[in-house]
Amino acid sequence: xxxxxxxxxxxxVLLLVAVGYGIVALGIPAGDGEPGPxxxxxxxxxxxxGLSAVIVVAGLRRSAAxxxxxxxxxxxxxxxxxxxxxxxxxxxxxxxxxxPKRPWLAALATVVFVALFQPLGFxxxxxxxxxxxxRLFSTDRRMLVTVPVAVTGALFVFFRLxxxxxxxxxxxx
Amino acid sequence: MLSDLILDPALLPYLAGGVLxxxxxxxxxxxxxxxxxxxxxxxxxxxxxxxxxxxxxxIFTGGIYGGSIAAITLRIPGTPASAMTMLDGHAMAMxxxxxxxxxxxxxxxxxxxxxxxxxxxxxxxxxxxxxxRFQSPEMFALVVLALAAVATVSTESLIRGLVATVLGLxxxxxxxxxxxxxxxxTFGSVNLLVGVPLIPVVIGLFAVAxxxxxxxxxxxxxxxxxxxxxxxxxxxxxxxxxxxxxxxLKSSTIGTLVGTLPGAGASxxxxxxxxxxxxxxxxxxxxxxxxxxxxxxxxxxNNAMTGGAFIPLxxxxxxxxxxxxxxxxxxxxxxxxxxxxxxxxxxxLIGPLFAAYFASYLLILVFGLALIPVFVRITNIPxxxxxxxxxxxxxxxxxxxxxTTFAMYLxxxxxxxxxxMRRFGYPLIPLLLGLILGPMxxxxxRRSLILSEGDPLIFVRSPVALALFVAAVALPLWIxxxxxRAA
Numbered sequence: 001x002x003x004x005x006x007x008x009x010x011x012x013v014l015l016l017v018a019v020g021y022g023i024v025a026l027g028i029p030a031g032d033g034e035p036g037p038x039x040x041x042x043x044x045x046x047x048x049x050g051l052s053a054v055i056v057v058a059g060l061r062r063s064a065a066x067x068x069x070x071x072x073x074x075x076x077x078x079x080x081x082x083x084x085x086x087x088x089x090x091x092x093x094x095x096x097x098x099x100p101k102r103p104w105l106a107a108l109a110t111v112v113f114v115a116l117f118q119p120l121g122f123x124x125x126x127x128x129x130x131x132x133x134x135r136l137f138s139t140d141r142r143m144l145v146t147v148p149v150a151v152t153g154a155l156f157v158f159f160r161l162x163x164x165x166x167x168x169x170x171x172x173x
Numbered sequence: 174m175l176s177d178l179i180l181d182p183a184l185l186p187y188l189a190g191g192v193l194x195x196x197x198x199x200x201x202x203x204x205x206x207x208x209x210x211x212x213x214x215x216x217x218x219x220x221x222x223x224x225x226x227x228x229x230x231x232i233f234t235g236g237i238y239g240g241s242i243a244a245i246t247l248r249i250p251g252t253p254a255s256a257m258t259m260l261d262g263h264a265m266a267m268x269x270x271x272x273x274x275x276x277x278x279x280x281x282x283x284x285x286x287x288x289x290x291x292x293x294x295x296x297x298x299x300x301x302x303x304x305x306r307f308q309s310p311e312m313f314a315l316v317v318l319a320l321a322a323v324a325t326v327s328t329e330s331l332i333r334g335l336v337a338t339v340l341g342l343x344x345x346x347x348x349x350x351x352x353x354x355x356x357x358x359t360f361g362s363v364n365l366l367v368g369v370p371l372i373p374v375v376i377g378l379f380a381v382a383x384x385x386x387x388x389x390x391x392x393x394x395x396x397x398x399x400x401x402x403x404x405x406x407x408x409x410x411x412x413x414x415x416x417x418x419x420x421x422l423k424s425s426t427i428g429t430l431v432g433t434l435p436g437a438g439a440s441x442x443x444x445x446x447x448x449x450x451x452x453x454x455x456x457x458x459x460x461x462x463x464x465x466x467x468x469x470x471x472x473x474x475n476n477a478m479t480g481g482a483f484i485p486l487x488x489x490x491x492x493x494x495x496x497x498x499x500x501x502x503x504x505x506x507x508x509x510x511x512x513x514x515x516x517x518x519x520x521x522l523i524g525p526l527f528a529a530y531f532a533s534y535l536l537i538l539v540f541g542l543a544l545i546p547v548f549v550r551i552t553n554i555p556x557x558x559x560x561x562x563x564x565x566x567x568x569x570x571x572x573x574x575x576x577t578t579f580a581m582y583l584x585x586x587x588x589x590x591x592x593x594m595r596r597f598g599y600p601l602i603p604l605l606l607g608l609i610l611g612p613m614x615x616x617x618x619r620r621s622l623i624l625s626e627g628d629p630l631i632f633v634r635s636p637v638a639l640a641l642f643v644a645a646v647a648l649p650l651w652i653x654x655x656x657x658r659a660a
Contacts, residue, residue, distance in 0.1 A: 037350035138557030
């Protein structure tokens with residue numbers, strides 16, 4: 001996706017966030033006299049609205065100046081000033097998102113995992129989730145069995161036996 | 174005082190465990206010390222505060238050091254901070270000197286780390302004494318300076334950094350107001366009355382977002398194994414002498430200073446130190462071809478950074494880098510509020526922290542020189558094993574932290590949001606700092622105005638606050654100008 005669309009889209013979403021947050025903030029009692037509980041939220045709402053407007057305008061202006069968006073390489077950060085100094089990932093072979101649907105499949109699998117965690121219990125839900133995530137990273141059939149068993153076992157030993165955490169038993173309860 | 178710097182032997186297993194975990198996680202490509210501490214935070218709940226601090230310190234120093242292992246042997250920086258080490262370190266490995274490069278990285282990491290620690294021990298208590306005299310306006314100004322610095326250094330786009338900061342501050346406003354009993358943004362949920370819980374947010378930001386991000390990338394399942402030659406201490410000594418003590422000292426100083434700057438972490442320390450070593454070198458053209466300076470400079474700097482990063486954390490309660498930001502979260506969970514009061518209220522915890530810090534580098538030296546081949550093998554985990562482990566560990570850890578399904582959903586929600594932020598070029602660290610420092614910012618701001626009966630001039634009447642505000646404007650401008658000149 002081009003930087004232009006990124007700016008307009010993300011700026012637009014942020015603007016909506018600012019407005020929504022601001023509307024809720026207006027409902028907070030202001031307190032009397034000194035800046036009360038609603039003061040900071042209103043200030044933040046205005047600040048985010050301003051910042052996101054700048055991003056949207058910059059995106060629109062760039063689209064007017066150059067209809068063909070700049071290549072993504074131009075946005076690649078220099079070493080040491082990377083967008084995420086200590087969380088960014090080491091460069092893989094493909095630097096751009098290769099498989100645009102996969103992150104959403106991973107997110108879906110994770111939500112389903114959370115929903116099933118209590119009803120099915122730790123062991124079953126974790127094993128199913130691990131199989132789903134393994135499938136996203138590999139087509140190796142053996143791994144679809146070995147990884148869920150190994151990971152679920154390792155987590156059980158760690159959380160239940162070493163740390164003594166109560167995990168939902170679910171089907172085994 | 175000096176006796177405080179000797180680690181209680183009973184704490185040694187915890188420290189060794191933390192250091193080993195840190196090295197392993199740091200060395201696995203894609204996993205950082207930030208992620209390691211985020212995932213392991215809930216596991217420290219059962220420990221005493223003293224042991225938890227020791228474990229977290231070990232993960233921090235081990236994690237920063239561990240990044241160099243994959244950078245040198247696999248040409249993949251284990252952490253972004255070791256990207257500079259990769260240049261000359263991997264070149265050395267290609268010439269059959271992998272063992273020497275790893276040995277050099279180990280020794281210079283330890284020298285840098287100890288240097289940062291000495292500065293920490295000397296300056297943090299003094300700074301804390303100054304900070305104790307700070308009133309609300311000065312504290313407010315200090316938080317503004319910290320947020321301005323982190324918004325500037327964590328991304329090239331100041332606007333995007335500021336957006337992330339504001340989003341973090343917004344998250345911090347959720348829950349019952351601290352000065353008046355009024356709920357804000359809780360939408361009737363009991364789970365949000367005390368505010369957004371920190372641990373699920375941290376896990377979401379760094380572990381879950383990482384999983385989603387990696388799911389969208391192709392990658393080799395397994396890296397080719399490097400050939401390792403036995404390290405000889407005499408070779409390392411020869412190389413260190415060739416590099417010279419001046420370079421080590423300069424790199425350590427740069428690293429420590431970068432560490433004290435909120436938000437600027439190991440990557441920036443390594444980058445600046447490598448650039449400076451190259452600039453001042455008699456033979457800059459040989460950098461990148463596999464020379465010892467190219468390994469020593471970034472490794473000394475990013476490990477010195479760890480000591481520097483603890484200084485603002487302990488003196489002001491403001492973390493100096495992303496990992497200390499997560500450590501701060503961990504300390505809060507254990508009922509410890511970092512800041513100037515720490516030296517009075519919880520003085521018995523400062524000694525073990527300092528002791529653990531120095532002992533961790535001793536352990537790194539021992540582990541690094543003795544166990545390198547083992548680490549290299551362990552850390553070469555295939556992605557189809559690694560990411561199911563991270564995903565399920567993240568969710569189960571979130572459950573453990575609060576014991577609620579809500580915490581797990583929050584983790585996924587934050588992870589999804591963080592994934593989108595990364596994808597659209599917004600940094601995550603300012604958001605975390607905003608969330609952590611938000612309450613401090615707001616309550617000091619409002620308390621100041623209550624004190625002055627609404628007169629905003631209270632913020633500029635104190636010379637200290639005024640100076641901090643000037644710095645909050647000048648520092649970003651100065652950094653942006655320096656970056657533009659370097660580009």
